[in-house]
Amino acid sequence: xxxxxxxxxxxxxxxxxxxxxxxxxxxxxxxxxxxxxxxxxxxxxxxxxxxxxxxxxxxxxxxxxxxxxxxxxxxxxxxxxxxxxxxxxxxxxxxxxxxxxxxxxxxxxxxxxxxxxxxxxxxxxxxxxxxxxxxxxxxxx
Numbered sequence: 001x002x003x004x005x006x007x008x009x010x011x012x013x014x015x016x017x018x019x020x021x022x023x024x025x026x027x028x029x030x031x032x033x034x035x036x037x038x039x040x041x042x043x044x045x046x047x048x049x050x051x052x053x054x055x056x057x058x059x060x061x062x063x064x065x066x067x068x069x070x071x072x073x074x075x076x077x078x079x080x081x082x083x084x085x086x087x088x089x090x091x092x093x094x095x096x097x098x099x100x101x102x103x104x105x106x107x108x109x110x111x112x113x114x115x116x117x118x119x120x121x122x123x124x125x126x127x128x129x130x131x132x133x134x135x136x137x138x139x140x141x
Contacts, residue, residue: 033131038123042116049112053105060101067094 071090 027130027134028092034126035123045116045119046112049108049116052112053108056101056105056108060105064094064097067097086141091136 075086075090
């Protein structure tokens with residue numbers, strides 16, 4: 001991600017004006033920029049996951065309504081409202097499909113959450129490494 005897309009990037013120029021002994025302000029600012037980037041990426045992944053879930057839910061609703069309408073037409077076209085076995089089979093099919101749909105939605109949510117969590121976890125690991133590097137004495141001194 002290029003720096004122009006990160007909010008508050010002008011802080012770098014402001015912070016450079018302040019000099020603290022032993023603190024590399026540009027490294028510190030760069031680290032915070034990476035934090036913001038990671039949060040933005042995690043939020044983008046979460047949003048994409050929510051959008052995918054919404055699309056899948058709309059698809060499920062359309063399919064369910066079409067199937068219900070078709071089943072009602074089949075039952076209405078028969079002499080009776082269908083045998084108990086036919087009604088039972090329709091209910092079992094609907095139940096199995098509902099379970100499969102719930103599993104698909106849970107999979108979408110789980111995948112999105114795992115991807116967003118991985119972005120944040122990766123950044124935390126990087127932050128730890130950066131902090132360790134900052135605490136090391138400068139060998140040039």
